[in-house]
Amino acid sequence: MPIFILGPIWLVVTVAGLALLLFARFRYLSPYLVLGSTLGFIFSLIVSTGLLLIAALLGRALEIKGGSFTGIALILMYLASIVIGGLLGIVGGWFLARKVNKFLGWQRTQASRC
Numbered sequence: 252m253p254i255f256i257l258g259p260i261w262l263v264v265t266v267a268g269l270a271l272l273l274f275a276r277f278r279y280l281s282p283y284l285v286l287g288s289t290l291g292f293i294f295s296l297i298v299s300t301g302l303l304l305i306a307a308l309l310g311r312a313l314e315i316k317g318g319s320f321t322g323i324a325l326i327l328m329y330l331a332s333i334v335i336g337g338l339l340g341i342v343g344g345w346f347l348a349r350k351v352n353k354f355l356g357w358q359r360t361q362a363s364r365c
Contacts, residue, residue, distance in 0.1 A: 254296065283344070287348065290344035302332040
């Protein structure tokens with residue numbers, strides 16, 4: 252299951268985002284990494300699980316016989332739903348991180364020119 256690969260990736264990105272809190276110059280990036288990865292992971296789980304539940308319910312209601320094409324189509328839709336859910340979560344995390352940065356007064360700092 253490809254969803255199990257996302258867990259360790261989420262953990263690494265979240266720890267990196269928390270580590271960026273220690274550096275004042277890069278502190279504004281922390282909410283983007285933490286919120287984007289967390290919401291991307293959550294939305295990916297929700298959308299992919301929802302697709303599987305809907306497919307199971309529709310399969311029973313419409314009495315669809317499982318065949319080779321049906322299985323391949325379901326796997327492809329499952330993989331697409333993981334990507335679509337992840338992208339929706341990342342975009343939502345990006346907008347939320349902008350609001351958090353504005354609220355906290357964190358902004359990108361420019362290197363001083365000599």
